Amino acid sequence: MSAASAFACRRCGQCCRGEGGIVADERDQQRLCAYLGAARETFLAAYTVERSGKVFLTVGADGNCVFFEAGCGVHPARPDICRAWPFFRGNLIDAVSFALSKDSCPGIEQGASHAAFARQGAAYLQARGLVKSSQAGAAEALKLSPAMLAAMLKADPDDA
Numbered sequence: 001m002s003a004a005s006a007f008a009c010r011r012c013g014q015c016c017r018g019e020g021g022i023v024a025d026e027r028d029q030q031r032l033c034a035y036l037g038a039a040r041e042t043f044l045a046a047y048t049v050e051r052s053g054k055v056f057l058t059v060g061a062d063g064n065c066v067f068f069e070a071g072c073g074v075h076p077a078r079p080d081i082c083r084a085w086p087f088f089r090g091n092l093i094d095a096v097s098f099a100l101s102k103d104s105c106p107g108i109e110q111g112a113s114h115a116a117f118a119r120q121g122a123a124y125l126q127a128r129g130l131v132k133s134s135q136a137g138a139a140e141a142l143k144l145s146p147a148m149l150a151a152m153l154k155a156d157p158d159d160a
């Protein structure tokens with residue numbers, strides 16, 4: 001299994017459903033406000049909720065993200081955490097978490113090794129500027145140290 005084929009989004013929308021764990025950090029909020037033509041206060045009041053110092057997108061009565069409408073209604077401006085899934089820190093560093101994610105995200109190749117997935121994910125996040133350091137309000141799932149990133153980028157994609 002090559003690193004290039006560990007994941008390809010099927011656009012099923014499954015990751016836009018449930019719980020309300022979509023963090024919108026400062027950069028996300030600026031991008032979404034610009035896309036929607038909304039003032040920050042209006043955006044925050046209409047589409048978000050604050051918990052433990054972080055801003056999250058709300059979830060509609062249908063259980064989907066407030067911006068989900070048969071697909072992402074703000075796709076060009078979607079938050080970084082949406083751009084990054086399924087390459088979250090937990091899935092990149094923990095083989096068990098990665099294996100469980102195969103059940104919830106059909107875009108992850110069933111036969112992909114964890115090493116291949118981690119290597120592809122680290123390169124994907126780095127190339128798109130999606131890695132967060134310790135920025136306040138940033139999604140914990142995107143916080144990776146330079147050492148963690150370097151180790152994943154060196155991983156042998158043929159390792160099981």
Ligand code: SF4
Nearest residue numbers: 010012013015105107
């Ligand atoms: S669950 Fe996976 S395959 Fe489905 S839309 Fe989300 S990232 Fe793509």
Ligand code: SF4
Nearest residue numbers: 016065067068072082
């Ligand atoms: S912002 Fe878009 S991609 Fe992110 S959870 Fe909402 S609908 Fe899905």
